[in-house]
Amino acid sequence: FQLTRRQTSFVPRARILSRLYSTINNDLMEDDTIFALSSGGSAAQATAVAIIRISGTQAPAILQSLTTPGTLLPKPRYAALRKLYYKEQPLDQALVLYFPGPNSFTGEDVVELHCHGSRAVVQGVLEAISDSSKLARYAEAGEFTQRAWRNGKMDVLQVEALADLLTADTNTQRLQALQQLEGKLSETYQSWREKLIAGLAHAEAVIDFGDDERFGDDDFEDPEVGRRLQQESVWGGVIDQMQSLCKEMEVQLSDQRRGELVREGVRISILGPPNAGKSSLFNVLAQRDAAIVSDTPGTTRDVLELTLNLGGVKCILQDTAGVRTETEDTIEREGMKRAFAAASQADLIVSMVDSTDYQAGINILNRVLTECIRSEEGDDDNDDDIGVSGVGSLTPESVLLVRNKYDLLSDGRTSLDPATTNDLAGIFDISCVTQEGIDHFLESLTSLVLSRVSGTEPSSSSRYPGEGALITRARHRQHARSAVDALNRFDFLSRQGTIAVDMAAEELRLAASELGRITGAVDVEDVLDKLFTDFCIGK
Numbered sequence: 233f234q235l236t237r238r239q240t241s242f243v244p245r246a247r248i249l250s251r252l253y254s255t256i257n258n259d260l261m262e263d264d265t266i267f268a269l270s271s272g273g274s275a276a277q278a279t280a281v282a283i284i285r286i287s288g289t290q291a292p293a294i295l296q297s298l299t300t301p302g303t304l305l306p307k308p309r310y311a312a313l314r315k316l317y318y319k320e321q322p323l324d325q326a327l328v329l330y331f332p333g334p335n336s337f338t339g340e341d342v343v344e345l346h347c348h349g350s351r352a353v354v355q356g357v358l359e360a361i362s363d364s365s366k367l368a369r370y371a372e373a374g375e376f377t378q379r380a381w382r383n384g385k386m387d388v389l390q391v392e393a394l395a396d397l398l399t400a401d402t403n404t405q406r407l408q409a410l411q412q413l414e415g416k417l418s419e420t421y422q423s424w425r426e427k428l429i430a431g432l433a434h435a436e437a438v439i440d441f442g443d444d445e446r447f448g449d450d451d452f453e454d455p456e457v458g459r460r461l462q463q464e465s466v467w468g469g470v471i472d473q474m475q476s477l478c479k480e481m482e483v484q485l486s487d488q489r490r491g492e493l494v495r496e497g498v499r500i501s502i503l504g505p506p507n508a509g510k511s512s513l514f515n516v517l518a519q520r521d522a523a524i525v526s527d528t529p530g531t532t533r534d535v536l537e538l539t540l541n542l543g544g545v546k547c548i549l550q551d552t553a554g555v556r557t558e559t560e561d562t563i564e565r566e567g568m569k570r571a572f573a574a575a576s577q578a579d580l581i582v583s584m585v586d587s588t589d590y591q592a593g594i595n596i597l598n599r600v601l602t603e604c605i606r607s608e609e610g611d612d613d614n615d616d617d618i619g620v621s622g623v624g625s626l627t628p629e630s631v632l633l634v635r636n637k638y639d640l641l642s643d644g645r646t647s648l649d650p651a652t653t654n655d656l657a658g659i660f661d662i663s664c665v666t667q668e669g670i671d672h673f674l675e676s677l678t679s680l681v682l683s684r685v686s687g688t689e690p691s692s693s694s695r696y697p698g699e700g701a702l703i704t705r706a707r708h709r710q711h712a713r714s715a716v717d718a719l720n721r722f723d724f725l726s727r728q729g730t731i732a733v734d735m736a737a738e739e740l741r742l743a744a745s746e747l748g749r750i751t752g753a754v755d756v757e758d759v760l761d762k763l764f765t766d767f768c769i770g771k
């Protein structure tokens with residue numbers, strides 16, 4: 233595996249010693265005993281309790297070296313209070329746990345020291361482990377989890393779930409990660425893969441022993457019919473089974489990226505002409521002065537982002553530069569380019585106009601949204617209404633029209649014409665200054681986000697919106713897509729009879745291997761290398 237050199241928060245001296253130690257030993261060995269501070273905090277930050285974890289064959293010996301001679305190891309998986317010493321000086325009074333392998337997180341012998349979390353204690357214990365025994369080295373990022381994976385304690389999907397759980401910001405992300413960690417996704421992929429392998433076994437048998445010639449040449453008046461039946465009989469019920477498997481997989485693939493949205497966050501871009509009040513709305517939703525607001529058109533140049541929790545779902549809100557048809561300013565033009573790019577990638581668009589300049593705003597938005605969609609895919613919709621015509625993830629239902637500065641309209645309120653906004657997710661009149669309409673807008677935005685990740689209306693039995701999404705990363709989608717493509721090719725080839733048995737079988741093999749890559753049953757070292765470097769030290 234790749235060594236990582238990430239900036240992390242842990243006791244530097246122990247790290248330096250471990251690096252020295254590993255340099256002397258040329259390379260990090262997979263069977264080294266490793267240790268790390270696994271709880272939060274660091275040398276600089278005291279915590280109430282600090283958990284130091286040791287994993288490997290030397291773990292019990294290290295624990296014994298820290299206690300007075302003759303002290304017994306604690307009963308497996310029971311907490312025991314122990315005084316820890318280093319060079320006969322007391323280090324701490326700690327709660328210690330011993331998990332003999334294979335019944336531990338890593339599958340190896342594991343010792344956990346629950347020490348007092350002060351800088352002196354943590355540093356002292358880590359140095360004692362590192363210095364005195366020379367039996368262990370400081371763990372690399374994610375190395376405990378890597379060992380758990382290597383020892384069959386979890387598959388790749390579960391490693392990914394653990395990474396997601398450790399970085400979860402919202403309820404929904406937490407629940408999705410836990411479901412994946414429990415192995416629910418792994419089970420489904422595994423059962424699909426088993427079906428493919430059963431189909432493959434059938435093919436191998438046909439290839440090895442030939443198909444059973446059930447129909448004789450004279451059984452049919454039309455020899456063509458006979459031949460076709462004969463060819464189809466080669467695969468028995470496998471064709472139907474694979475077809476229904478393919479359908480099942482396609483249903484999961486057309487999930488509108490629910491799982492990925494929960495994991496990565498729903499991207500919401502605020503888009504509109506200069507001075508409409510986009511940054512003002514951004515600040516209202518952020519509940520702080522995150523963006524500069526001024527009455528000079530073209531104030532915002534870059535795309536600003538903040539994370540919001542809407543109904544338990546992580547959302548990434550983007551403030552963008554105002555878009556207008558012409559500008560001489562090259563920086564503003566660059567800003568507009570970025571606004572376009574952000575809008576094209578967004579899951580939802582809050583398109584904002586200034587109510588006092590409504591028609592001009594609508595005209596600009598029409599052009600911009602049509603343009604955004606065109607840049608994704610060709611489109612010829614050029615009507616007068618907001619030009620969203622359902623391509624990519626940008627559909628009219630992904631766009632909310634917000635008419636801002638409502639406070640400036642007095643008797644002209646009714647002059648706003650809603651007829652030009654067919655099919656949009658909603659039209660809202662708000663004022664960022666008086667906060668009028670903001671609550672209603674926010675409620676609607678939240679329910680739109682929820683329905684986006686739920687696929688349908690969340691059912692009362694769902695523990696969280698989006699429950700049951702099988703695909704949580706682009707990586708899964710890519711392999712599942714390739715498996716479906718292979719099954720579609722199989723469907724064609726399998727109907728060509730004996731002549732194409734080999735080729736058809738190869739497609740089944742390919743589909744099985746693509747699914748195997750999702751769970752890690754098939755070579756995934758490259759995926760894991762990347763994944764483990766994202767973990768913190770001590771996990």
Ligand SMILES: Nc1nc2c(ncn2[C@@H]2O[C@H](COP(=O)(O)OP(=O)(O)OP(=O)(O)O)[C@@H](O)[C@H]2O)c(=O)[nH]1
Pocket residue numbers: 505506507508509510511512513524525526527528529530531532533552553554555636637638639640662663664665666
């Ligand atoms: N009366 C009134 N003024 C508003 C409202 N919202 C924003 N403004 C004012 O409109 C001006 C422009 O606001 P911004 O939020 O900077 O507008 P923007 O859309 O981000 O503008 P650019 O960054 O230039 O594209 C500022 O002077 C705001 O104080 C509102 O609801 N009512």
Ligand SMILES: [Mg+2]
Pocket residue numbers: 510511512523524525531532551552553554
């Ligand atoms: Mg702005």
